[in-house]
Structure formats: C-alpha cells, structure tokens
Amino acid sequence: MQDPLERLDDLMRRLIEADQAGEPMEPLALANELGAIRAGIVEARSVVPRPGGERHFRCESCGTVVHGTNPPKACPTCGKTKFFAADLESPIVDAGPA
Numbered sequence: 001m002q003d004p005l006e007r008l009d010d011l012m013r014r015l016i017e018a019d020q021a022g023e024p025m026e027p028l029a030l031a032n033e034l035g036a037i038r039a040g041i042v043e044a045r046s047v048v049p050r051p052g053g054e055r056h057f058r059c060e061s062c063g064t065v066v067h068g069t070n071p072p073k074a075c076p077t078c079g080k081t082k083f084f085a086a087d088l089e090s091p092i093v094d095a096g097p098a
C-alpha cells in the first residue's frame with residue numbers, strides 16, 4: 001500500500017482540484033479513502049524493536065505507543081483495548097549510501 005501520508009497528500013490535492021473544478025468529491029468515497037488512510041497510519045509498523053524482546057503496541061484508537069512483552073490491558077491515554085504491533089519486522093539499519 002502507498003504510504004499513508006503520501007495518500008493523505010494526494011487526497012488533499014484531489015480535494016483542492018475538485019473544489020477548483022466545482023466538482024465536489026463524493027462524500028462516501030472521501031470517507032472510505034480517509035478510513036483507509038487512518039487504518040494505514042494506525043497499523044503501520046514504525047518502531048525499532050528494543051533489545052531484550054520487549055515489543056511496542058500502538059493503540060488503535062488514539063495512537064499511543066506502549067512497550068512491554070504483551071499489549072497492555074487498556075490504553076493509558078484513552079482506555080481502549082485494541083492494539084496493533086508497532087515494531088518493524090526488521091530494524092532499519094542505516095548502512096549509509098548504497
């Protein structure tokens with residue numbers, strides 16, 4: 001999937017173009033695209049794993065990242081209980097220019 005922020009930029013550009021053209025975007029299509037972008041953001045793995053096996057979990061609702069061996073029972077920020085694993089599958093190692 002396209003990077004969520006690129007997708008968001010693209011959507012903003014299309015909204016501006018739609019406004020300038022006087023042809024508004026279909027609200028449901030807009031809602032679907034925003035939902036897909038939101039899912040891409042909350043599900044994205046973006047945290048380098050800690051040494052020692054601790055993992056990171058991102059709250060599906062508010063985005064708070066918590067570390068531990070297991071997801072927390074509830075988000076410390078919003079109290080919701082659904083989390084996505086946020087650790088990168090393989091840590092990005094900066095190897096310098098290729």
Ligand SMILES: [Zn+2]
Nearest residue numbers: 059062075078
């Ligand atoms: Zn939360």
